[in-house]
Amino acid sequence: MQEKPYFCPNCRSNRIKFNVITSYSQSFLKDALSGNITEFHDPGVIPEPEPTIQCLICNFSGNEMRFIKQAEREPRVNSQPTSFY
Numbered sequence: 001m002q003e004k005p006y007f008c009p010n011c012r013s014n015r016i017k018f019n020v021i022t023s024y025s026q027s028f029l030k031d032a033l034s035g036n037i038t039e040f041h042d043p044g045v046i047p048e049p050e051p052t053i054q055c056l057i058c059n060f061s062g063n064e065m066r067f068i069k070q071a072e073r074e075p076r077v078n079s080q081p082t083s084f085y
Contacts, residue, residue: 007070
């Protein structure tokens, strides 16, 4: 995952709450007659070219670049506190 700001391209309100969705593969063996699982192997991560990101506000899911590009199109503006004299 890249160290860049995200902005949800769907709800356009979320900049901070996200999930990264990762796929795993876990192999196992079953008994042919009973159907009982006889052996489990450790899960392995399925490599993906780009992470899938999910917005925790609207549940929209998409590739990471969509969230990054939306943040670049609509950057967060730092507001300077105003002092009153």
